[in-house]
Amino acid sequence: MNKAPAYVLTVLLTALLSGLTMVLGAPAASAHGGPIKLEVTGDGADNVNVLVTYKKDNHPVTEIVEATLKATSADGRSFGPVPLRSAPEGQNLYHSAEPLPSGEWRVTVTATEPSKAKATVKVKAGVIAASPVSATAPATGQATAPATGQATAPGRDKAAAPASAMDDQGAMGTPLKIGIIVLAALVALAAWLALARRHRTGVRR
Template sequence: MRTRPLVVALALAGAAVLPAAVPVAAHGDTVHLDVSGQRNGRVSTIATWEDDHDPVTGEFTGTLAATATDGRTVGPWRLVAVPGEPGTYTTREILPAGHWRVSVDCAFPSPGHGEGELDVEAAVIGDSPLSGATGATTGAPAPIPAPAPTAPPTVPTAPTAADSAARARSAARDTPSDTTPDAATWAAIGTAVAAVVLVATGFWLRRR
């Protein structure tokens, strides 16, 4: 009699757990990783379940590493989810320009691995699948505006013969003539005339 309540409790617990376990079993136990491309040096990786190809969402732990044809290596970098694109992951770091062989690995919720080759051009500042912003190309300095043209300095020119003659004529007009009597000359003339008049008057009076 005591075993019947225990069996009923186990049955109810199994019935509650079974619906949640069925979807997990349908996904399978392997994650498929596909290197789908790159945007502005950030590699895009699509993670799906191996059995039903549903996107892998929720908690995810994955990394990316890459090797260039010239021997450069980067990573491992952490894969982060791209907002609004379920099952798509990228990195916050940017691959430099070059030809790269990329490998991605997943540790949780299930193991997975993927590889691909990409050609990456110079990155653009602010152009990121994580933000959606665009900016200017790195390594290309902003154009420097050309300086405004300045007027050439004025160079004095040598006076010509005509200019010299004109200046001479102007100076002659402005300078008083030496033949023009000034105030002293007129005073002397007046004094002489007055003397003559006095002498003539005195002579006339004597004759009277």
């Protein structure tokens, strides 16, 4: 007769341990890390944009990225290797430390930290020359380049915002989940004690 309450208690404790394992294991599973990937594109002027994300979940790489850029032009010229520098437009956006000379280039970016990655693309670099007929051409060209960078930065920040909000909610929700599981276990334990006490009273009678 005493085996039934003991069995119930064993089942409840097993469920409690399983729930705690799932809740406590969730943050580790969602942690960033692993291989990264490089998305290399020309910026429309004399440099390149290198966007660094995690290959597994496409989330931005917030760690320090160590990478270099080298290039070979269609007419046989070589450029680099030069290091990449973090761009002000985004935490996972990088630029070459030196501008590319004018021409068509085969650009190779090689990263070593936080993990190894490599990407090769073709880009066209060129500086907008002043027109002898119109003096407003350089100003127009200079005005459009920053505007493009400023327009893309908020969009990138908005895309990264939901991921950060979800991470914060997950961190705040973990103690709540643990509390609910512990409360459920205490209720179950109280029910088991009441059942055991009733059983003992029945036996004495």
